Amino acid sequence: MLDSFAAMPAERRAPGAGEVEIQVAAAGLNFRDVLRALGMLSSEHDAGAAVVGFGAECSGKVVRIGEGVTDVAVGDDVLAFSTKSFSGFVTTSAKAVARIPLGMGFVEAASIPMVFLTAYHALNGLARLKKGERVLIHAAAGG
Numbered sequence: 001m002l003d004s005f006a007a008m009p010a011e012r013r014a015p016g017a018g019e020v021e022i023q024v025a026a027a028g029l030n031f032r033d034v035l036r037a038l039g040m041l042s043s044e045h046d047a048g049a050a051v052v053g054f055g056a057e058c059s060g061k062v063v064r065i066g067e068g069v070t071d072v073a074v075g076d077d078v079l080a081f082s083t084k085s086f087s088g089f090v091t092t093s094a095k096a097v098a099r100i101p102l103g104m105g106f107v108e109a110a111s112i113p114m115v116f117l118t119a120y121h122a123l124n125g126l127a128r129l130k131k132g133e134r135v136l137i138h139a140a141a142g143g
Contacts, residue, residue: 002037010084013091015066020094022078026110027085028057053084059100059109060090069094079109081117 015021033054035041059079062072072078077100082092100109123129 005037010087012089015064015069015091017067018069018094019066019091020062020069020072020078020080020097021064021089021091022058022060022080022082022097023063023089024058024085024087025060025106026058027055028110028114030056030114032056053086055085055087056083057081057110057113058085058090059106062097063089065094072097072099077106077109079112081113 012021032041033056036054057080059077062074062076062078065072065074071094078097079100080090080092080098081096082090084090096113100106123135127135129135
């Protein structure tokens, strides 16, 4: 249950080729995290918090880059997909990282990756939305 959660030390992992290490400033809390924390996801639908960790998206500052990374640099403010994003530091694929637009804060940026990918996949991959078509957004209260 939720009252049994505790912070645990975690080892940082140096980025390998094509990876980025981020010092996390903010992490997105998704409904999947809540269901996982409450034990409401079966192992069929979830790899488990011990393996995956909590949090799938975050924002922060790049602190180390691996070989071949050219799209971001140490010191850049970024948003990213990453497992265990409730950690102080995460290492993830550079392909899952983007610079934060100027004027946007870390909290706002941490809420973007999952919702953006979901909307992009739904509109472009599934609906195959074309120029001139419209979308009715009904009750846009969640992701």
